[in-house]
Amino acid sequence: MKRTITCTINGKRKELTVDVRQSLLEVLREQAGLISVKQGCAVGECGACTVLIDNVPIDSCLYLAVWADGRSIRTVEGESRDGKLSRVQQAFVEAGAVQCGICTPGFVMAATAFVEKHRGRKVTRPDIRPGLAGNLCRCTGYDSIITAVQKSLDEGDEP
Amino acid sequence: MFNIESYRKAGSVAEAVRLLRENPLARLIAGGTDVLVKLRKNQEGFHHLVDIHDIAELKCITRTADGDLVIGAGSCFTAVAESPLIRRYVPVLAQAVRTIGGPQVRNMATIGGNLCNGVPSADSAPPLLALNAVLTIEGGAGPRQMPLEDFFQGPGRVALEQHEVLTAISVARDNYAGYYGHYDKYAMRAAMDIATIGCAAVCRLEDGRLQDLRLAFATAAPVPIRCKATEDRVRGRRISPELLDDIARAVTKDLQPRTSWRATKEFRLQIIATLAHRGVRQAILEAGGSIA
Numbered sequence: 246m247k248r249t250i251t252c253t254i255n256g257k258r259k260e261l262t263v264d265v266r267q268s269l270l271e272v273l274r275e276q277a278g279l280i281s282v283k284q285g286c287a288v289g290e291c292g293a294c295t296v297l298i299d300n301v302p303i304d305s306c307l308y309l310a311v312w313a314d315g316r317s318i319r320t321v322e323g324e325s326r327d328g329k330l331s332r333v334q335q336a337f338v339e340a341g342a343v344q345c346g347i348c349t350p351g352f353v354m355a356a357t358a359f360v361e362k363h364r365g366r367k368v369t370r371p372d373i374r375p376g377l378a379g380n381l382c383r384c385t386g387y388d389s390i391i392t393a394v395q396k397s398l399d400e401g402d403e404p
Numbered sequence: 405m406f407n408i409e410s411y412r413k414a415g416s417v418a419e420a421v422r423l424l425r426e427n428p429l430a431r432l433i434a435g436g437t438d439v440l441v442k443l444r445k446n447q448e449g450f451h452h453l454v455d456i457h458d459i460a461e462l463k464c465i466t467r468t469a470d471g472d473l474v475i476g477a478g479s480c481f482t483a484v485a486e487s488p489l490i491r492r493y494v495p496v497l498a499q500a501v502r503t504i505g506g507p508q509v510r511n512m513a514t515i516g517g518n519l520c521n522g523v524p525s526a527d528s529a530p531p532l533l534a535l536n537a538v539l540t541i542e543g544g545a546g547p548r549q550m551p552l553e554d555f556f557q558g559p560g561r562v563a564l565e566q567h568e569v570l571t572a573i574s575v576a577r578d579n580y581a582g583y584y585g586h587y588d589k590y591a592m593r594a595a596m597d598i599a600t601i602g603c604a605a606v607c608r609l610e611d612g613r614l615q616d617l618r619l620a621f622a623t624a625a626p627v628p629i630r631c632k633a634t635e636d637r638v639r640g641r642r643i644s645p646e647l648l649d650d651i652a653r654a655v656t657k658d659l660q661p662r663t664s665w666r667a668t669k670e671f672r673l674q675i676i677a678t679l680a681h682r683g684v685r686q687a688i689l690e691a692g693g694s695i696a
């Protein structure tokens with residue numbers, strides 16, 4: 246049950262042969278080598294597998310790989326530029342929002358989408374929480390993650 | 405890999421109907437957040453799929469010249485919650501779908517899928533029931549229409565034939581113009597949780613009277629359900645704190661909550677009364693009423 250799909254992954258056009266039974270998570274990890282995409286629950290509860298499709302966050306464990314045809318996918322591997330971390334990644338480091346790290350790539354992508362969507366708007370900590378409600382973290386207690394998102398938003402005006 | 409035995413992608417609603425007719429074992433997949441979870445568990449009945457994920461005609465949210473709202477069944481919850489038409493004319497629906505899952509799930513899951521699953525806990529159902537929503541269903545012989553209320557037949561059972569596709573959900577202008585509503589959900593967690601009880605209240609006021617009330621619940625009966633006896637009982641009555649108490653007492657007789665691992669029947673009855681009271685109160689305040 247193979248199909249050929251064409252998509253953009255982290256800015257690069259790719260042609261992939263995928264099985265219709267595969268999730269996007271499986272294809273990204275096994276065929277594209279993007280192992281930042283983690284499988285936690287595999288049923289849409291934890292967000293560890295979050296990637297952006299056309300800049301919208303989705304759970305790649307519940308997304309058929311064939312659906313990515315013609316779309317643009319972003320994972321954490323593509324977020325840094327010339328060895329420089331993205332604003333959101335840098336904020337996670339500075340806020341100490343990473344402990345064991347298994348949830349981090351998913352969180353960074355969900356946070357990136359949230360920051361891009363809310364840039365220029367006034368956002369409070371209670372606004373950020375529901376924006377990240379699709380991601381679970383067993384280590385940090387979330388506070389440092391919320392701080393990281395707030396930092397990324399506050400620094401939103403800088404070049 | 406998901407245990408999918410056959411997979412056909414439909415380019416249009418007409419093609420989806422044809423593909424469903426070709427394989428009596430096939431069923432639809434749209435957003436995937438329910439079907440793929442069931443496949444993950446290898447649940448029977450989901451191994452043959454007709455894919456309507458990318459059908460553009462199912463994703464439109466429009467308002468007709470007469471002012472009726474038409475929501476494509478394939479619209480994801482984020483699209484519904486952020487639609488300027490929904491927010492302006494039926495904000496109670498936007499409020500309800502925002503309580504579903506987290507952002508990722510809302511970006512994938514569709515409003516039509518939520519209804520077609522027929523689960524008692526569907527958050528989109530109470531506001532749509534309270535808005536007297538009507539469904540458009542395509543089965544190859546031209547579209548048929550059905551009130552949402554008649555669609556729910558039992559837990560997990562809806563009035564949709566194997567070869568049919570729910571294409572749109574409509575709310576007629578008369579059913580929302582002049583009405584104000586509120587959705588409230590009680591769940592164990594504030595996010596990513598299934599409703600222990602969900603309650604939508606929609607009302608119209610006139611001269612300090614509750615001219616019309618439509619009250620609907622999720623997870624309070626085998627299917628999402630309206631509280632018709634309560635509605636009839638209070639229609640036209642003067643707004644007062646006693647009226648709210650009366651509604652809170654009456655609704656429990658319209659519903660049949662049951663005990664599950666999530667909550668006991670007694671606990672649910674308590675929550676039902678509280679949410680009815682709070683929901684109607686909020687709807688009245690939204691409508692500009694005051695509760696002396």
Ligand code: FES
Binds near residue numbers: 285287289290294295
């Ligand atoms: S692995 Fe996808 S949501 Fe948990």
Ligand code: FES
Binds near residue numbers: 343346349385
């Ligand atoms: S840092 Fe360990 S799960 Fe989040």
